[in-house]
Amino acid sequence: MMESLVISLVNAVPVLSGVPLWSITLLVMVVVAAVVLTFALTYAGLATYVERKVAGDIQARVGPNRVGPVGLLQFLADGIKLLLKEDIIPTHADRFLFALAPYLVFVGSFAAFVVVPFGMGLIASDLNIGIYYVMAVTSLVVVGVLLAGWSSNNKWALLGGMRCCAQIVSYEIPVGMALLPAVLIAGSLSLQDIVRSQGGLLGIFGWNLFHNPFTFFSFFLYFVAALAETNRTPFDIPEAESELVSGYHVEYSGIRFAFFFLAEYGDMFVVSALATSCFLGGWHVPFLNGEALPAVWGNLFSLGVFLTKTLGLVLLMMWVRWTLPRLRVDQLMRMAWKYLVPLTFFNLLGVSLWLLLFHGKGIPQMIVSLIG
Amino acid sequence: MEPKEIFEKVQARFGEAAVELQEEGFRPAFLVVSPEKVREIGRFLRDDPAMKFDSLMCLSGVDYPDRFAVAYHLHSLAIGHQIGVKAYLPKEAPSLPSVDEVWPAANFQEREAFDLFGIVFEGSWDLRRILLPEDWEGHPLRKDYKYPEFYHGIKV
Amino acid sequence: MKSNATALPTEEMLINMGPQHPSTHGVLRVILRTDGEVVVNAKPDVGYLHRALEKIGERVTYPQFMPFTDRLDYLASMNCNAAWAWTVEKLAGIEVPERAEYIRVIVCELNRISSHLIAFGSFTADMGAFTPFLYAIRERERINDLFEDICGNRLTYNYVRIGGVSADLPDRFLEKTKEFLDYFEPKVPEYNKLISYNKIFVHRLADVAVATPEDAVAYGLTGPNLRGSGVPFDLRKNEPYSVYPKFDFDVCVGTGERGTLGDCFDRYMVRINEMKESVKILRQAIAQIPEGPVMAKVPRMFKPPVGEVYFRAENPRGETGIYLISDGTVNPYRLKIRAPSFVTMNIFEKITKGLMIADVVAVIGSFDIILPEIDR
Numbered sequence: 001m002m003e004s005l006v007i008s009l010v011n012a013v014p015v016l017s018g019v020p021l022w023s024i025t026l027l028v029m030v031v032v033a034a035v036v037l038t039f040a041l042t043y044a045g046l047a048t049y050v051e052r053k054v055a056g057d058i059q060a061r062v063g064p065n066r067v068g069p070v071g072l073l074q075f076l077a078d079g080i081k082l083l084l085k086e087d088i089i090p091t092h093a094d095r096f097l098f099a100l101a102p103y104l105v106f107v108g109s110f111a112a113f114v115v116v117p118f119g120m121g122l123i124a125s126d127l128n129i130g131i132y133y134v135m136a137v138t139s140l141v142v143v144g145v146l147l148a149g150w151s152s153n154n155k156w157a158l159l160g161g162m163r164c165c166a167q168i169v170s171y172e173i174p175v176g177m178a179l180l181p182a183v184l185i186a187g188s189l190s191l192q193d194i195v196r197s198q199g200g201l202l203g204i205f206g207w208n209l210f211h212n213p214f215t216f217f218s219f220f221l222y223f224v225a226a227l228a229e230t231n232r233t234p235f236d237i238p239e240a241e242s243e244l245v246s247g248y249h250v251e252y253s254g255i256r257f258a259f260f261f262l263a264e265y266g267d268m269f270v271v272s273a274l275a276t277s278c279f280l281g282g283w284h285v286p287f288l289n290g291e292a293l294p295a296v297w298g299n300l301f302s303l304g305v306f307l308t309k310t311l312g313l314v315l316l317m318m319w320v321r322w323t324l325p326r327l328r329v330d331q332l333m334r335m336a337w338k339y340l341v342p343l344t345f346f347n348l349l350g351v352s353l354w355l356l357l358f359h360g361k362g363i364p365q366m367i368v369s370l371i372g
Numbered sequence: 373m374e375p376k377e378i379f380e381k382v383q384a385r386f387g388e389a390a391v392e393l394q395e396e397g398f399r400p401a402f403l404v405v406s407p408e409k410v411r412e413i414g415r416f417l418r419d420d421p422a423m424k425f426d427s428l429m430c431l432s433g434v435d436y437p438d439r440f441a442v443a444y445h446l447h448s449l450a451i452g453h454q455i456g457v458k459a460y461l462p463k464e465a466p467s468l469p470s471v472d473e474v475w476p477a478a479n480f481q482e483r484e485a486f487d488l489f490g491i492v493f494e495g496s497w498d499l500r501r502i503l504l505p506e507d508w509e510g511h512p513l514r515k516d517y518k519y520p521e522f523y524h525g526i527k528v
Numbered sequence: 529m530k531s532n533a534t535a536l537p538t539e540e541m542l543i544n545m546g547p548q549h550p551s552t553h554g555v556l557r558v559i560l561r562t563d564g565e566v567v568v569n570a571k572p573d574v575g576y577l578h579r580a581l582e583k584i585g586e587r588v589t590y591p592q593f594m595p596f597t598d599r600l601d602y603l604a605s606m607n608c609n610a611a612w613a614w615t616v617e618k619l620a621g622i623e624v625p626e627r628a629e630y631i632r633v634i635v636c637e638l639n640r641i642s643s644h645l646i647a648f649g650s651f652t653a654d655m656g657a658f659t660p661f662l663y664a665i666r667e668r669e670r671i672n673d674l675f676e677d678i679c680g681n682r683l684t685y686n687y688v689r690i691g692g693v694s695a696d697l698p699d700r701f702l703e704k705t706k707e708f709l710d711y712f713e714p715k716v717p718e719y720n721k722l723i724s725y726n727k728i729f730v731h732r733l734a735d736v737a738v739a740t741p742e743d744a745v746a747y748g749l750t751g752p753n754l755r756g757s758g759v760p761f762d763l764r765k766n767e768p769y770s771v772y773p774k775f776d777f778d779v780c781v782g783t784g785e786r787g788t789l790g791d792c793f794d795r796y797m798v799r800i801n802e803m804k805e806s807v808k809i810l811r812q813a814i815a816q817i818p819e820g821p822v823m824a825k826v827p828r829m830f831k832p833p834v835g836e837v838y839f840r841a842e843n844p845r846g847e848t849g850i851y852l853i854s855d856g857t858v859n860p861y862r863l864k865i866r867a868p869s870f871v872t873m874n875i876f877e878k879i880t881k882g883l884m885i886a887d888v889v890a891v892i893g894s895f896d897i898i899l900p901e902i903d904r
Contacts, residue, residue, distance in 0.1 A: 055658075058659055059658070059659050059662035059663070060662060060663065060666055061662060155541060155543050155544075156543070159543075159565075159885070233656055234656065234728055236656070237886075322658060322659050323657070323659065324656075324657060324726065324728055325652065325655040325656040325657035325723070325726065325728050325729045325732065326655060326656025326657075326728070326732075327728055327731075327732075328731075328732055328884060328886045328887070329565060329884065329886065330565070330884065331731060331732075397833070397834060397835030397836065398835060398836045398837075399618065399835070399836070399837045399838065400838060402836070426745050426746065427745055427748070428748060429838070429840065429847075429849055429866065430838065430849050430851055430864065430866040432851050432862075432864035432866075434853060434862050434864075435862070443836075443851065445838050445849070445851065449745060449759065449761055452766065452767075454838075456838070475746060475748070476746050476747045476748075476874060476875075477746065477747050477748025477871050477874050479874050480870055480871060480873055480874050481866075481870075481871065484870075488582075501575075502574060502575060503574065503575040503578040503903060503904075504575060504578065505575070512580060512583060513582060513583055
């Protein structure tokens with residue numbers, strides 16, 4: 001998408017043909033990155049507001065309703081408050097690591113936005129190793145969290161950091177293996193290819209979710225494992241407020257804390273976006289061949305569909321958070337290693353066998369070919 | 373069982389150690405025993421099948437005008453009767469054996485009596501101050517307690 | 529998952545679950561020595577809230593001590609007030625009018641429901657389910673409104689007096705209470721559906737911190753903690769006082785339904801079921817309450833006879849006992865309050881051996897301790 005943007009820009013504005021190509025590419029990259037980051041941060045801010053409203057609804061109370069219409073500007077107020085807070089670093093904390101940790105966590109979470117397929121042509125960079133890149137980059141969070149826990153010079157933070165590290169690392173395996181069926185069906189790691197492999201003409205039944213029973217199962221396994229990856233209840237042991245007093249970010253305040261907080265919501269979006277792209281048909285508008293429409297409308301519709309699906313999953317995560325209690329650490333680890341890993345492994349085996357036996361056709365396609 | 377019967381049983385077993393029975397104006401009645409035998413008498417009261425006082429309701433220190441006392445209130449879950457046991461202690465260096473082997477529920481309450489009265493419970497598996505800081509001086513619930521002026525430089 | 533890493537040498541970590549902690553139900557300090565996540569030794573350190581109530585008791589008069597009993601267990605104020613009133617009445621042989629006794633039972637049972645609601649709410653919040661706490665608070669607000677009608681206060685009531693209660697029930701109080709009971713009764717099964725039998729919740733609590741019946745009796749557990757271990761002992765049934773013999777209700781006992789008998793889940797379920805029983809008692813009390821005076825004739829300068837008395841009442845947290853020594857003057861000579869949470873802490877060190885840190889939080893919550901009572 002970048003290259004096409006650059007070329008169309010150069011063609012549109014003749015003045016720019018004299019400027020070297022690399023500078024225009026750089027400019028385009030910066031602008032695209034700024035757009036994506038703005039979207040991500042706005043989303044994260046609004047997500048905090050929505051979370052509080054959802055929480056209030058489930059808990060039979062109102063939620064924020066003072067700042068702005070129905071409390072919409074609450075996240076701005078919170079952001080400004082956090083910015084203005086005193087920057088406290090504990091006395092014997094390791095200052096450099098203490099300052100570095102939030103940035104690592106933030107980068108680990110928001111760098112994954114680059115490969116999220118927002119729409120038909122709306123993707124910051126369609127890497128051909130899309131899923132692989134996401135898995136790798138989100139692992140940066142582990143390093144950040146461990147540094148946060150260690151450098152705070154606080155036993156509670158250390159415990160929280162260690163738990164979080166163990167949890168994220170353990171759950172990466174089910175996450176990866178649960179995503180592989182989609183990769184197998186598409187035959188490519190690139191997220192746009194995976195989305196394109198789920199046809200739009202079949203409507204909902206073109207989704208990977210209904211391709212075969214194993215991918216159906218895979219979606220739920222992925223969702224559960226991804227909940228654990230993002231440290232959300234019922235897997236929020238690392239930041240268990242009532243046990244570890246906020247775990248690894250207990251010593252953080254002000255803007256540093258805001259980074260951790262935003263990274264969590266960013267993670268939620270990335271995880272939901274992956275689930276949508278791989279299992280729920282991505283940006284495909286049901287029963288519509290998006291390619292036939294003019295570019296603007298096609299992109300707009302697909303963006304709308306994509307956001308609806310992804311934000312719906314984010315809402316589901318919030319719903320689950322306010323309903324379920326928390327798993328204990330050893331129960332969490334047991335679930336990952338004794339249940340999720342074998343299940344995702346056999347799932348992968350099942351999908352591979354299916355694709356071999358039925359030549360890559362899913363159930364809906366087979367039904368259609370039987371009828372038509 | 374009536375307090376009188378309990379008193380007679382204890383007297384039959386321990387002789388001199390069962391000093392007297394306080395009944396009038398005391399609900400439940402108190403068996404006054406000599407302090408050295410408190411643990412054995414407690415064990416006897418707990419294990420004897422006719423009495424079975426397996427629950428220590430309350431253990432308190434008392435500062436009478438002329439002497440200290442430790443009052444135990446016992447209750448039997450199986451049979452349902454209650455009795456009190458009291459041991460009088462002299463004002464200087466009050467100490468008696470601990471009953472936390474007999475009723476583990478005694479531990480915190482003995483620590484409280486030690487903390488607030490200064491009564492030493494010998495043989496207790498953990499006797500430290502509980503409600504007041506470890507380095508507090510004096511035993512507040514004594515009638516002759518003088519409030520300190522300062523504690524670690526803070527005006528009290 | 530208990531640690532059996534014998535091959536790898538590990539160091540013990542000393543963690544301070546300090547006085548300020550979201551889930552220690554007050555200013556409790558627990559000094560944890562852990563081997564990784566497994567607790568080797570957990571020593572409670574109390575005394576941060578010691579206000580010398582017993583010493584104060586020796587300097588004020590008998591009626592003046594009533595507000596201090598409010599602050600003993602502030603979530604069950606009425607029960608503590610009533611315990612003090614019953615003790616002094618037992619000592620002095622005061623005859624309390626029947627209507628006053630009925631009113632006392634009504635407010636005590638309402639307070640029991642409200643205290644168990646907080647226990648339920650904060651316990652589930654400690655376990656990570658934040659929502660039930662707000663439902664409990666919503667129910668408790670209605671009870672607070674009822675209490676505000678009666679005595680003007682929402683937390684520390686100071687309503688019961690020696691010889692009766694301070695004022696008669698206001699207009700329509702009994703109807704409002706009945707409305708509340710009709711509203712509240714279907715809520716308890718709703719809580720059970722929402723959280724009590726949730727798989728994650730049960731897994732957190734089943735087989736954790738088992739207190740055998742013998743241990744429970746020996747270590748002085750009382751009230752719901754004792755009944756959670758399977759011992760069917762309830763002071764309101766076994767040693768009835770006030771007008772409790774006139775009511776028909778069941779004693780809730782733990783049955784080991786989801787794990788071992790005496791684990792955290794049993795204690796939790798006993799409290800949930802006790803709320804239902806309190807509703808039963810309240811309905812009967814509202815139906816049976818007679819007319820009459822609400823205060824006996826007690827002299828201004830109240831001087832009870834010389835003597836010693838021990839009285840215990842069934843409070844939401846256990847049995848509150850008061851050992852009162854009177855020397856015939858207007859002030860008590862010695863006033864010892866046997867607080868249930870204080871004696872319950874005896875078992876803490878033993879029962880937390882080998883648990884994980886997250887379970888320590890579950891233990892504190894399931895014993896439903898409250899610090900003002902422990903520290904007095």
